[in-house]
Amino acid sequence: MATDLEVTHWWTSGAEAAAIGVIADGFQKSGNTWVDGAIAGAGGVARPLITSRITGGDPMGATQFTHGQAMRELIEAGFMRDVTEVAEAQGWKDQIFPQSLLDSCTFEGKLYCVPSNIHSQQWLWLNNAVFTENGLTVPQNWDEFVAAAPTLREKGIIPLAQGQQPWQKQLMFSVLMVSIGGPELFEKVYGELDADYAAGPDVAKVFTAAAEARDLMTGSNVQAWNEAARLVIDGRAAGQIMGDWIQGEFTQSGMKAGEDFSCLPGLGVHEYITAAGDAFYFPKVDDPEIIAAQDILAGVIVSPETQVDFTMAKGALPVRRDVELRDPTPCIEKGMEILKATSWRASTRWYRRIPWAG
Structure with missing residues (x-):
């Protein structure tokens, strides 16, 4: 059954809007309707508004958010839904790379978010x-x-x-x-x-x-x-x-x-870059149609088709090991070469200490 799903995010620049449009288009092909909840301003504006809605009993269907203490507290408080069953059914563990992306989404053995891309800052x-x-x-x-x-x-x-x-x-x-x-x-x-x-x-x-x-x-x-x-x-x-x-x-x-x-x-100087990225989380709701739409969106985000078009639009790297980008730019190729030669464990550890906005 088709339903409307409100998705909040702070991707409002030209390239970001094009990238989120790729996910929205993929989701709407399922027959559901993407209700865009763009909020300009990640740190001081979007995150507090998103958190307030979730804790205030007016949750959106899905939201972009960064890993960190704020989201961990929402998970610990029971506001967020885990998508472990979807991940297991679709074999994310075998295809999403590096493993640290899934580790960042994991709490007490359950998976609470969907990694959408890999970004580096340096x-x-x-x-x-x-x-x-x-x-x-x-x-x-x-x-x-x-x-x-x-x-x-x-x-x-x-x-x-x-x-x-x-x-x-x-x-x-x-x-x-x-x-x-x-x-x-x-x-x-x-x-x-x-x-x-x-x-x-x-x-x-x-x-x-x-x-x-x-x-x-x-x-x-x-x-x-x-x-x-x-x-x-x-x-x-x-x-x-x-x-x-x-x-x-x-x-x-x-x-x-x-x-x-x-x-x-x-x-x-030192060609070493960290690996992190964005992710989507799903607040708990009582509506079975919304829950079904959340599962569909989770699958769309990590699907090979979405990963190719989304990462090219956003200037990122895909989270799947089994996709081949069309005409990757020299910058994307540089990033992929460096990350292949980099310790993913160190990259993720450093990421947790570096401010994030992408």
């Missing part, structure tokens, strides 16, 4: 024309990018576009820690909490890079990450440190990876 994105049209070589690493800044300033171009929201500044510093300092440095500081090492010369290099980034950002007065991306796309800024979800904004604007824009994983 990237520097560059508008190639900004450099070539001003007599500069497109940088291949952070030092070359910093060296190009004085010439860019002379041309009235902001070297580094960055939104002013706190999570973006936190993300940038975490990226500098992993990319400039390296994976071992990050683990010593955030994992081992080695205070002596944190006060040493290796970490001092990271703070030097952070000071450089602060100077490069002068003039970037926008708030949202996609507004900063627009500065880069339009050529008013040269680059941006942001997660790979930004790639969707570039491609939506008609730019081609490798030709019009470049992507430097690990800022071109």
Whole structure:
């Protein structure tokens, strides 16, 4: 039986809207109706509203949400439905990769969410024309990018576009820690909490890079990450440190990876990226038709067809090991190569300590 299913999410930028549209279209092919509940503003707006509705007795049918304490508390309080039976029936354990994606959705042996994509944060994105049209070589690493800044300033171009929201500044510093300092440095500081090492010369290099980034950002007065991306796309800024979800904004604007824009994983210094992503959760309801629609949506999200189109639109990587992307961009190929050579366990552990927004 067909029913209406309200789905809340905070994917409102151009590429994000196109990506969520892929899931909506797939769901509506089942005969059910997707009722879009987009809420602009992930951290300070969407999450509190979503949580309030669920705890206040007015739950939506499904919601995008991030892993973390807020969702864990909702699960512990009994507000969220587990989708273990759906996962077992559809063989998610055999196809979803890495296992850490399912581990992040698991509580007391039950699966409470559906991973929709893999994202990584440690990237520097560059508008190639900004450099070539001003007599500069497109940088291949952070030092070359910093060296190009004085010439860019002379041309009235902001070297580094960055939104002013706190999570973006936190993300940038975490990226500098992993990319400039390296994976071992990050683990010593955030994992081992080695205070002596944190006060040493290796970490001092990271703070030097952070000071450089602060100077490069002068003039970037926008708030949202996609507004900063627009500065880069339009050529008013040269680059941006942001997660790979930004790639969707570039491609939506008609730019081609490798030709019009470049992507430097690990800022071109330490090519190591973390692996995490988005997920959908399902509040408990008493309506059997809504429950059936929730199960259908869960299957649609991880279906091979959805994974191919959704991840290409969003600029992400698929969560299934058995899908083949159509004409993946050089940036997607870079990400896949690095992640295949990366310890997934370490990647997920670091992710839990890094602010997330994608």
